[in-house]
Amino acid sequence: MILRLIAVVAALGVATLPAFGHDWYPWECCSGIDCAPIKLNETPQEGNGGFTLMDGSNRFVAYKDIKPSPDGQWHLCEQKWATELKDRKILCVWAPIGGV
Numbered sequence: 001m002i003l004r005l006i007a008v009v010a011a012l013g014v015a016t017l018p019a020f021g022h023d024w025y026p027w028e029c030c031s032g033i034d035c036a037p038i039k040l041n042e043t044p045q046e047g048n049g050g051f052t053l054m055d056g057s058n059r060f061v062a063y064k065d066i067k068p069s070p071d072g073q074w075h076l077c078e079q080k081w082a083t084e085l086k087d088r089k090i091l092c093v094w095a096p097i098g099g100v
Contacts, residue, residue, distance in 0.1 A: 024070055029077040029092035038074035044095075051095070057085035061093045069094035 025035045038044070044051035050062040053076070069075060077091040 025075075025077060026092070034080055034091055035075060035077035038076050043074060044093075051093075053090075055085055057088070059086065059088075059090060061090060065090075065093065067092060067094045068097050072096045 029035060038053075038055075042054045044053050044061070048060070050060055051066065053059045053061065073094075073096060075092075075094040077093070078088040079091065080088065082088045
């Protein structure tokens with residue numbers, strides 16, 4: 001019973017969070033399909049002057065190339081035409097303030 005109540009409260013909390021669409025991504029980073037939040041289990045790892053993407057590609061983003069996130073979450077814009085993650089060009093990355 002308690003677990004069910006916790007699940008309902010958590011679901012309601014997520015449902016009331018503001019939805020951020022593609023409307024805030026700058027045009028130079030996103031053409032409507034190139035940007036998305038980074039999954040929590042793929043949060044980039046810090047080291048060597050930047051962050052390594054943990055999406056299986058191990059691509060590196062230097063501190064100087066990271067923008068502060070307006071919603072406090074990680075976001076990645078990349079060219080989606082390449083089928084292999086390692087071959088996708090990174091266009092923009094946003095990190096939570098204090099996460100850079």
